Amino acid sequence: MIRELEERLKELEGKEKNLRLLRIKRRRIISKYGSKLIPYDRVQLARHEKRPKAKDFIENIIVEPMFFHGDRLFADDKSIIGGIGYLEDIPVTFIGTNKGRTLEENVKYNFGMPKPEGYRKALRLMKQAEKFNRPIITFIDTPGAYPGVDAEERGQGEAIARNILEMSRLEVPIISVFTGEGGSGGALALSVANRIIMMENSIFSILSPEGFATILWRDGSRYREATEVMKLTSRELYDYNIVDRVIEEDISFSLKDFENNFLRLKRAIVEELDGLMEKTSHELVLERQDKYRKIGGEL
């Protein structure tokens, strides 16, 4: 349906030259489609090549970002970007998974799939945030951790586990934003947070729908079916109390049209951060750990 929507919008743009009318008609079409989106459509939106990537989110929300490199151990994993900048006037550490828009970019950024050095780079930046008492904002858009020989060799499992543990005990506020795809332990390793915010059309799941279908039904092509049962949309996860906040989205296929979405997200982050910054470091750790401690504990 997403492709259909895109085509209808493109068609409209070709026909309607009156800008005001165009805007109105666009909105009408989008709202018609928007009310009918099924999880499969959301997955397509979350992964859409024209959807802003984590770097776009960072540049639209963080003022004067300075990007830092390296894990100080092995490499600078280009699938993880991070550094420091201002959220309004508060210095924060930001971390994002880096997806490209073109194939070339994606090869460079490894399709947003971090290797152990990526998680260790993120952890290094987070530890530094803690030293300087800076809140941490993570922007997540990743199919998951890279499933490759070298990643296994350098301890993908250890790196993810270490990040989860260390993130859980950081004495600064952590807010995680799911901007697109949030897949598997690779997403979790960057999102053990005090607040989890999902963009309406982002997803968060135990595995990619393709992987899920392959494992459960030994048939990756049934991934569309998987999206229906996985409960991977923001609304579903909000209802499960996994996610604290969902940011309503204007459906858009360009950075420009995403402006209102950025604005809403920024407002939400600031609001959440204001609340978190009133807490002591002890409270921040305790609440964060307790939250995860309780998930799925009812018997």
Place this chain on the structure above:
Amino acid sequence: MIRELEERLKELEGKEKNLRLLRIKRRRIISKYGSKLIPYDRVQLARHEKRPKAKDFIENIIVEPMFFHGDRLFADDKSIIGGIGYLEDIPVTFIGTNKGRTLEENVKYNFGMPKPEGYRKALRLMKQAEKFNRPIITFIDTPGAYPGVDAEERGQGEAIARNILEMSRLEVPIISVFTGEGGSGGALALSVANRIIMMENSIFSILSPEGFATILWRDGSRYREATEVMKLTSRELYDYNIVDRVIEEDISFSLKDFENNFLRLKRAIVEELDGLMEKTSHELVLERQDKYRKIGGEL
């Protein structure tokens, strides 16, 4: 002179079949040579292939050693061995640089030259010692850190610097024993300790005499001359207050003949440790850091 001494001892062993007499004659020869040793001889003794290696020291001083592997990041560097065991009845963490006796062993252990993963392995074990409040004993016998492409790629400088800093702040007693060669930053990265003990015929220097001669005089063959001016023997370093204790050695060319040396060393470690274990963790860190803070500070 060391080769001459060795030959005379071998000759004696061939001739003298009376064991008691042999022992007496041996001692006489050794003491004759021992009183005339120049630094160059000590370097030869420190590096002698028949001299017990760090592993021998560990196995003769630590009871029931359990050896652990890996830095949990990249590799298990075989030039570093470490684990836990008892010093008398005190559980301790031990760490040693691993030199081989044969060429084959030396290739396997990289001639006792650690790569970054070796220093990180040592640091991991030391951090764990701190968690469980175990004293740390390091046994050093290394030409230095490995000067290779891969070691540089993985941050030899960072790894050494990190170890120095982290060792300086560990809240448990640290005793370092120089058993053979102690070369350069590679030795320092394992010896930021509360007490430094040197075996009489071990050395500790800014660089190997060969490297020293090459850098200063652009002529590595002048290394014998270098040993005269470098002040690398245990006695000289003791006089400079760099080293806290020198363990008198019976000159020996076999593990068996080293027994008394091990015994003296063990007694010294136990004695030093007894004193250190009465200190608070704060005192341990403060004294350790202060000691290094003061070296070469007089103007």
Place this chain on the structure above:
Amino acid sequence: MEQKAKKGRSIISIIKNLRRFRKPSIRAVVPERLFEKCDGCGELVSKSSVEKRLFTCPECDYHFNISAKARMDMLLDEYTVINRLPRFTNPIDFPGYKVKYRENRKKSGLKEGILGVEGYIEGIRLVAVSLDNSFFMGSMGSYIGEEVARAFEYAGKRDLPILVFSTSGGARMQEGIFSLMQMAKTSIAVDRYGETRNLYISCMTHPTTGGVTASFASLGDVILAEPGALIGFAGARVIKETIKGELPKGFQRAEFLRDRGFLDDIVHREHMRDYIHRLLKLHGYRSCRI
């Protein structure tokens, strides 16, 4: 099934007489035959010799798959189950989960894929946990995550060391995001336990993959593995697809991981008890018996 002896959900049943258990401890070795083909070397080996060597092959040291209960039986002097009874829950209302769950119970004779106990090794009191891959491949659903976390809390509260044997196919897909979150829950339990400065020994057994590798199993103070165990995060099939090529020899095996720095040691099953015992003593734990 271990919970059969229990009177109620929160009552701990002290089991001193191990003969009470009726289920067979070992599944890999079919009990009817005298000889068994070894999966490691392909040789026919006598069942009794395998059993005597704690279910390892006398020819090639292959470590046969064993149940959580067999693990405890061979390792501990005596023990008490501390798990709560599992109750089926379907957190994301996954179609067919209940049926599958029932099938797994029937097939394995287990109520869930984990056994947590309090017990003794040479008189030293400890908490021991083992996953059991005959139930749902040892996949970590909410129950397993919860029981792992509770075991760490149980041990921490009592200042006991904890020993965890993992074997897992990863996350339990049918529990979706709730399964994923068990990685965080269990890792946090490890962190909090760590604050008590007690010893956590993790032992990875064949196979340990996915979310279990990427959480508590990789966070031990000491990390051990059984020889030849497959240990990794991503599955071999996925990796092959990604790199479009063959995997290196020995890839993701215990020996491979040790050389790459992720295991403290590889311990043969026959030496495990002694090894653990030495570790416990070195960490200051003493026998309660006089």
Place this chain on the structure above:
Amino acid sequence: MEQKAKKGRSIISIIKNLRRFRKPSIRAVVPERLFEKCDGCGELVSKSSVEKRLFTCPECDYHFNISAKARMDMLLDEYTVINRLPRFTNPIDFPGYKVKYRENRKKSGLKEGILGVEGYIEGIRLVAVSLDNSFFMGSMGSYIGEEVARAFEYAGKRDLPILVFSTSGGARMQEGIFSLMQMAKTSIAVDRYGETRNLYISCMTHPTTGGVTASFASLGDVILAEPGALIGFAGARVIKETIKGELPKGFQRAEFLRDRGFLDDIVHREHMRDYIHRLLKLHGYRSCRI
């Protein structure tokens, strides 16, 4: 020479008029000629254009070697020297050290290979230190180690950020073990400074090697480098001997180190002041001027 203005060893001389200094700031660019051959690209470039670009090549961005004083002059609004006057010591009585030391003083016009100052960047107060490789190749003897440590203590005591530019051939051989121990001394100073939670920015410039790389220079909260700077622990010659082969392209260059995870960023000299300024602000340091 910076210390000329001082009245006594422990008196800090406030230098507001930079013209007071008579020594030339830049050595790489011979002042007599109008054009200079660039070591980077080999082109003849005009001295004035190089100077305008803070001694970087307009053709290839090669960063010319500059003195510690030139570094401070281009970076800081104004500054005060905080070093003590060096006095020659020969801790291991090394033959010929005094003569060599005198030669180095004469050749470089410097008293030692380090300049430590307190100053301002856009009104933000900070401590800045730079090694100077025209004196004994910037090798770290006891004096340099001591002054580095004191600079960290000075900054820590006053809650000031610290910025250290390193360039060094490594240890000062003539001071033997005492030189080696400066690695520990300076690293410990970084650790103690870190306890005050102030910001340490390390910037590695061409070349930074040996004991300086393996101590304070690698321990910055933020680690920067100038483009093309050679940074490493072991010397290229030693490595070539060890591996008995050629070194990979770009080996031990700043860009190489960044890709391997050891640098936060590579910053062009022309952007350095702005970059540092932004870093300082982001770490909560404010201008003292209103």
